[in-house]
Each structure stands twice: as structure tokens, then as C-alpha cells.
Amino acid sequence: MSLHVENLIAQHFRKSVFKNQAVYIITLFIGVLLLYAAFSGWENYTNQNETSEKYQxxxxxxxxxxxxxxxxxxxxxxxxxFRKNTSLSVFEFGMEPFFGNAIYLEAHKQNIANFSEAGFSNSMLRFGEISIAMVLQILLPLLIFFLGFNSVAAERENGTLKLLLSQGISWKQLLLGKTLGIASVIMMLFIPTIIILVFVWLLLQNFAVSFDETVKMLLFIGFHFLYLLFFCAIAVLISASSKTSKKALISLIGIWLVFTIILPRTTQAIGAYIYEAPSKIKFNSDIEKDILKQGDSHNPNDPHYKAIKDSLLRVYKVDSVQKLPFNYSGFIMTEGERISSNIYNKHLEDLLEIYKKQNSFSKTVSFINPYIAMKNVSMGLSNTDYDSYIDFQKQAEAYRYDMAQKMNTLQIKYISNKKPGPNDKPLTIGKEHWADVQEFHYEPKGILAVLKSEIISIISIILWISLLFIFIKIAAKNLKAI
Structure with a gap:
């Protein structure tokens, strides 16, 4: 099917748009914001990763x-x-500023990530930082609505709409042409942004990118393109169904406020209210209570560990732990670490289940709000979402447990049960054993894990795009020129 008529309508719309001096000013302003967002993202990425590498x-x-x-x-x-940022986090900060990027790992205790950017910033951070994703997801839709609110309504007001339709142009051609016209103007910002984005992305990785990161980048670009195209069509449909440009503008601003401001905040509050999570103090207190019920590995008279001692003495047929063929203290510490870790992991899984329900509620709302769907997908692809933070916590905990148990194994194997005298050298092992514990390296979630995590948001975006074609088809049959 030829798009000759649609292209002519799009070209005419683009020319008429740039007759308005305000469009140049707004476009220039958003262009400057995009450049600033790219620069601040670059600076944030390099500073955090250099700091993480240095201290790691x-x-x-x-x-x-x-x-x-x-x-x-x-x-x-x-x-x-320490957790390093991924290359796409340059463009989508997501929840990164509010999550810690370093965890202190020690025996018998599980700590949470600390040293978040928000912890060292003033209260202005709560309003959000300017990132490329924020400009694409919030400001460009607002610009689209500014460009498209009078795309059809103005034609109706000045009487040219009846003239266009009487010359054989169908509503479908008119709607598609106007949508393409708005999209062509937006692409003047979007395409240069993507070129800069890809160049920066390649530069950060020394032009050696993995297949996984390439797929994430392509999806990041593709979903944002569809997202902006969706808003172009919405602007035209609202304009076409409004009697005046003023009513169209008020309706579009209302839609923008609901999608990008009201619903996201309301959804978070409702989700947290319905699925209330325990406070940090209560969470840690419950863990301590359960550990004490099991026993204190540092208390030689604790009933649980005394029973273990008695059973070991019977099995090895000795009358004291000093006569055991291995280090008794190391054996008890191994058992204590296993018990405390299992209890912590159980409480953590319960907590994560609550957070999972909160996030599921938010993702479900994406079926009535494309902005939430786009935000979730964008954060997932950039590894700046909540799931990525939890994944870092779990990797760090697995490393901590392995470190503690390796030290306990070395104690069992090399440390004598006989306590040194007051003038004897303390019981130690050679420092070469410390290299047995490998250095920690955080591995971000792969593309398959991201797609699985964000499947609801992805389906939501696809459904919104599908509904858009249905709305255009219905509008083309039912709209009137007057």
C-alpha cells in the first residue's frame, strides 16, 4: 500500500510546526538536556566504577x-x-542512586549494601536525576503532546478538515499522516540521541561488546521508539476527537500527568500499603531470635552445641574435645555458620516475597499505564532495577558464606585443639592460605533473566501497541469532520 498521501500530510505538518518559534526553543532546550544527561550519566558511571574498582x-x-x-x-x-554499573546504566539510572554498591562481608553476620548516592546527597535527589531515559520517557511525550494537540483539532476549527476529507482523503490516511508528521519531528531529537548513546556505549566498553549487551541495547532502543510512537498516535487521536484545540491540550496534559506523575507515585504507595514489609529493626530482630532458639555457637554451654560435643566425644571415644582428630572449635563454627545462614536466607526469602508482591502490583498497573511498563523494561535492561539489587545481595551472600566456611575448614584442618600456654605462640596458619578465597566479582543479570523478570511489562507494551491500531481503526470509521 502506497503511503504517498500520508507522507504529504506528514511533510505539511512538519513544515507548519516549525513556523512556530516556540518549537525551536523547546526542541533546543530538550536537546541541551539530552546532552547534559549523557554527560552526567558518563561522569556518574566512570566515577562509580573507578571507585568500585579501586576499593575492591x-x-x-x-x-x-x-x-x-x-x-x-x-x-x-x-x-x-563492590558492585559495578553496567554500560546501559549511563542512560537509565533507575533505582541505582538509592541502592548501596558495597557490602561488608563477615562471619556469622549478613549485612546489607551501603554507600548509596542518595545517602551522600541532599533532599533534591528525591525529585530524580536527569538521565537520557527520563528525558525520553517523560519530557519527549510532553513535547509530543505540545506538537500534536492541534494537529487535527486546528483543522476542524479553521474549516480545512472538511475540505481535506471532501478531496478524497480518508480519516485513516489523515490520522496516519499526522502521526508520521509528529514522529518525524521527534526523530530529529531521538535519532541524534541514539547515535550519541550508541557511541558512548561502545566507548565505555572499548568497542568490545558482548552479544548479551548488544541485545539489551537493541531492545532499549526499540522499546523507546515504540513508546514514543505510541504517544504520537495518542496525541493525534485525542486531537481528532476534540472539538477544539484547547480541549485537546487540556486532555493531553491530563493524560501526561496521570501516566508519568500521579499513577507511578500512587501505585508505589498502594503496593507498599497492601503488602507491608517489616522494618529493618524487626527483620534483624526476628533473625536474632530464631538464631538464639537454635543455639549460640560461641557459648560452650549452649544445649544445642553441647549435644553436638557429646555426640562427637562418643563417636571418637574420647573424653575431651582436645583429643579429637580435628579442631573442635572450627567444626562448631561451621555448624553455626550453616544454621545462621539458613535462618537468614529463610527470612530474606520471606521478605523478598513481600517485595515481589509489591513489584508485581506495580507491574500489573502497567496494563493501564505504558510509562510504568516502559520504565520497568528500561531499568531491567540497564540492570538498575530492584531485582538487580537483590541479585547483587545474593551473590555477595554466597561469596560471604563460602569465605566463612573456607576459613572454618582451614581451622578444622590445621589448628590444634590444644590451647597454647601463656608464653606460647598463638595458633595460626600461613598467610598463603588467604589466597584460597577468590576475589569477588559481580555478574549482572543476563538478557534471558531480564526478559523473564520483565515479561509482564513487555506484554503490556505489546498490548498497548496492538490497542493503538484498534483505536485508529475505530476512530477512522466514527470520527466526524464537525
Missing amino acids: HESREDWLKNPDKNPHRMAHYGNFA
């Missing part, structure tokens, strides 16, 4: 420089896990 390296050196020591003391000395 220093933490590793500090660990390896420890002298000969008791392994249990090394387990309590601990280590750090």
Missing part, C-alpha cells in the same frame, strides 16, 4: 596482606563486595 582492589590487597593468623579471626576480619 584495595580490599583484596588488604585481605592478602594479612599476616599468619587464626582462620577464625580472618573470617571475622572480613572482606568487601
Whole structure:
């Protein structure tokens, strides 16, 4: 099917748009914002990753420089896990400023990520930072509505709409032509933005990109393109169904406020209210209570661990732990670490289930709000969503548990049960064993995990695009020139 008529309508609309001086000013302003967003994203990415690399390296050196020591003391000395940003986080900050990027790892205790950007910033951060994704998802739709509110309504007001339709132009051609016209203006901002985005993305990775990251980038671009095209069509449909340009403008601003401001805030509040999560103090208190019910591994008279001691003495047919063929203290610490970790993981899974319900509520609302759907997909592809933060916590906890148990194993194997005398050298092992614990490296979620996590939002976007074609088809049959 030829699009000759639609192209002519689009060209005419584009020429008429730029007769308005305000369009040049607004377009220039948004262009400057996009450049600033790219620069601030670049600076944020490089600063955080350089800081993470620096302190991860220093933490590793500090660990390896420890002298000969008791392994249990090394387990309590601990280590750090740092999270590096992914390349797409340059364009979509997501929840990154509010999540910590470093966790202190130690035996018998699970800590949460700290040192978030919000923790070191003033209250202005709560209003959000300017990122390329924010400009694409919030400001460009507003510009689209500004360009398209009178696209058809003005034709109706000045009487040219009847003239166009009487010359054989169908409503479908008119709607598509106007949509293409708005899209062509927006592409003058979108395409240069994407070119800069791709160049920066390649530069950050030294032009050596993985297949996984390439797919994420292509999806990031593709979904934002569909998202903007959706708003172009909405602007034209509202304009075509409004009697005057004024009514169209008020309706479109109302839609923009509901989609980008009111619903996102309301959804978060309702989700947190329906699925209330325990406070940090209560969460930690419940864990401590359950651990104490199981027993205190540092208390030699604790009933649970005393029963373990008695059973070991019977099995090895000895009358004291000093006569056991392995280090008793290390064995008990291994058991204590296993119990405390299992209890923590159980409470964490319960907490994550609550957060999962909160997030599911928000994702379900994406069926009535394309902005929420787009935001979720964008954050998922950039690894700046809540699931990525939890994934970092889990990787760090797995590393912490492995570190603690390796130290306990070394204690069982190399440390004697006989306590040294007051003038004897403390029981230690050689510092070369510290290298047995590998350095922590965070692995971001792959594309398949992202798509699985954001499947509801993706389906929502597809449904919105499908509904759009249905709305255009219905409008083409039912709209009137007067």
C-alpha cells in the first residue's frame, strides 16, 4: 500500500510546526538536556566504577596482606563486595542512586549494601536525576503532546478538515499522516540521541561488546521508539476527537500527568500499603531470635552445641574435645555458620516475597499505564532495577558464606585443639592460605533473566501497541469532520 498521501500530510505538518518559534526553543532546550544527561550519566558511571574498582582492589590487597593468623579471626576480619554499573546504566539510572554498591562481608553476620548516592546527597535527589531515559520517557511525550494537540483539532476549527476529507482523503490516511508528521519531528531529537548513546556505549566498553549487551541495547532502543510512537498516535487521536484545540491540550496534559506523575507515585504507595514489609529493626530482630532458639555457637554451654560435643566425644571415644582428630572449635563454627545462614536466607526469602508482591502490583498497573511498563523494561535492561539489587545481595551472600566456611575448614584442618600456654605462640596458619578465597566479582543479570523478570511489562507494551491500531481503526470509521 502506497503511503504517498500520508507522507504529504506528514511533510505539511512538519513544515507548519516549525513556523512556530516556540518549537525551536523547546526542541533546543530538550536537546541541551539530552546532552547534559549523557554527560552526567558518563561522569556518574566512570566515577562509580573507578571507585568500585579501586576499593575492591584495595580490599583484596588488604585481605592478602594479612599476616599468619587464626582462620577464625580472618573470617571475622572480613572482606568487601563492590558492585559495578553496567554500560546501559549511563542512560537509565533507575533505582541505582538509592541502592548501596558495597557490602561488608563477615562471619556469622549478613549485612546489607551501603554507600548509596542518595545517602551522600541532599533532599533534591528525591525529585530524580536527569538521565537520557527520563528525558525520553517523560519530557519527549510532553513535547509530543505540545506538537500534536492541534494537529487535527486546528483543522476542524479553521474549516480545512472538511475540505481535506471532501478531496478524497480518508480519516485513516489523515490520522496516519499526522502521526508520521509528529514522529518525524521527534526523530530529529531521538535519532541524534541514539547515535550519541550508541557511541558512548561502545566507548565505555572499548568497542568490545558482548552479544548479551548488544541485545539489551537493541531492545532499549526499540522499546523507546515504540513508546514514543505510541504517544504520537495518542496525541493525534485525542486531537481528532476534540472539538477544539484547547480541549485537546487540556486532555493531553491530563493524560501526561496521570501516566508519568500521579499513577507511578500512587501505585508505589498502594503496593507498599497492601503488602507491608517489616522494618529493618524487626527483620534483624526476628533473625536474632530464631538464631538464639537454635543455639549460640560461641557459648560452650549452649544445649544445642553441647549435644553436638557429646555426640562427637562418643563417636571418637574420647573424653575431651582436645583429643579429637580435628579442631573442635572450627567444626562448631561451621555448624553455626550453616544454621545462621539458613535462618537468614529463610527470612530474606520471606521478605523478598513481600517485595515481589509489591513489584508485581506495580507491574500489573502497567496494563493501564505504558510509562510504568516502559520504565520497568528500561531499568531491567540497564540492570538498575530492584531485582538487580537483590541479585547483587545474593551473590555477595554466597561469596560471604563460602569465605566463612573456607576459613572454618582451614581451622578444622590445621589448628590444634590444644590451647597454647601463656608464653606460647598463638595458633595460626600461613598467610598463603588467604589466597584460597577468590576475589569477588559481580555478574549482572543476563538478557534471558531480564526478559523473564520483565515479561509482564513487555506484554503490556505489546498490548498497548496492538490497542493503538484498534483505536485508529475505530476512530477512522466514527470520527466526524464537525
